[in-house]
Amino acid sequence: MHSRTAKIALVSSHPEVYEPCDDSFALVDALLADRTNLLQHHPSICMEIGCGSGYVITSLAVMLGHEGFVPYYIATDINRHAIRATRETMDAHGVYTELVNTDITSGLEKRLAGSVDVLVVNPPYVPTPEDEVGCEGITSAWAGGENGRSVIDKILPAADTLLSEKGWLYMVTLTANNPSEICLEMRKKGYASRIILQRSTEEESLHIIKFWRDSDSELELNNLNYWTKLVMN
Numbered sequence: 001m002h003s004r005t006a007k008i009a010l011v012s013s014h015p016e017v018y019e020p021c022d023d024s025f026a027l028v029d030a031l032l033a034d035r036t037n038l039l040q041h042h043p044s045i046c047m048e049i050g051c052g053s054g055y056v057i058t059s060l061a062v063m064l065g066h067e068g069f070v071p072y073y074i075a076t077d078i079n080r081h082a083i084r085a086t087r088e089t090m091d092a093h094g095v096y097t098e099l100v101n102t103d104i105t106s107g108l109e110k111r112l113a114g115s116v117d118v119l120v121v122n123p124p125y126v127p128t129p130e131d132e133v134g135c136e137g138i139t140s141a142w143a144g145g146e147n148g149r150s151v152i153d154k155i156l157p158a159a160d161t162l163l164s165e166k167g168w169l170y171m172v173t174l175t176a177n178n179p180s181e182i183c184l185e186m187r188k189k190g191y192a193s194r195i196i197l198q199r200s201t202e203e204e205s206l207h208i209i210k211f212w213r214d215s216d217s218e219l220e221l222n223n224l225n226y227w228t229k230l231v232m233n
């Protein structure tokens with residue numbers, strides 16, 4: 001991962017906190033490319049899972065901040081240093097976010113169920129030994145376990161619980177995570193999906209996928225299952 005300059009002016013840093021990198025930049029670029037839709041979407045609650053330095057959620061708040069409406073922002077991270085870094089980054093840009101030091105969305109499901117209109121996630125997606133997942137400090141920023149899917153597979157049902165009827169999820173994935181399988185998993189939950197940005201670096205091929213609820217997806221899948229059963233019997 002080579003370094004580029006963040007698009008917002010000030011990003012807090014700490015040795016134990018993930019420094020914005022190509023994946024963070026790709027996610028913000030995807031959000032910027034979708035900015036007109038995001039503005040028309042009028043999100044009431046925007047959320048980030050795994051906020052790290054706060055680069056992504058602050059960029060989102062800045063890009064949506066000039067049009068007269070102010071969504072409520074909330075972000076979580078399992079790393080307490082990341083919570084402090086995000087607070088500093090947001091303060092530097094005059095935006096407010098509720099910050100919660102927790103595992104994914106633990107403790108927030110009851111309060112936020114069905115109410116998040118925009119959810120952004122750059123998860124730990126690097127394939128690693130399973131025992132590195134959820135380690136203290138910086139390792140938890142990238143350690144994704146088998147196929148890089150351990151944390152992603154916990155985020156998907158949490159996203160389904162939290163997203164509103166009109167909710168959108170933007171998530172970074174790596175080819176090794178098997179993005180088409182992730183899309184199929186979400187399709188089973190009734191979501192359509194689209195790759196809105198694809199970026200290859202020297203080290204990895206990233207996809208930023210957008211998910212939204214679509215009853216036709218569920219219908220299509222039911223039809224597909226029905227026809228598959230018919231053909232197989």
Ligand SMILES: C[S@@+](CC[C@H](N)C(=O)[O-])C[C@H]1O[C@@H](n2cnc3c(N)ncnc32)[C@H](O)[C@@H]1O
Binds near residue numbers: 019104
């Ligand atoms: C790849 S970094 C992304 C950081 C930041 N969003 C960015 O794009 O620059 C992943 C972040 O997820 C956090 N994280 C890892 N496992 C988590 C979990 N189970 N719950 C919440 N946050 C988690 C890490 O601490 C880290 O800050």
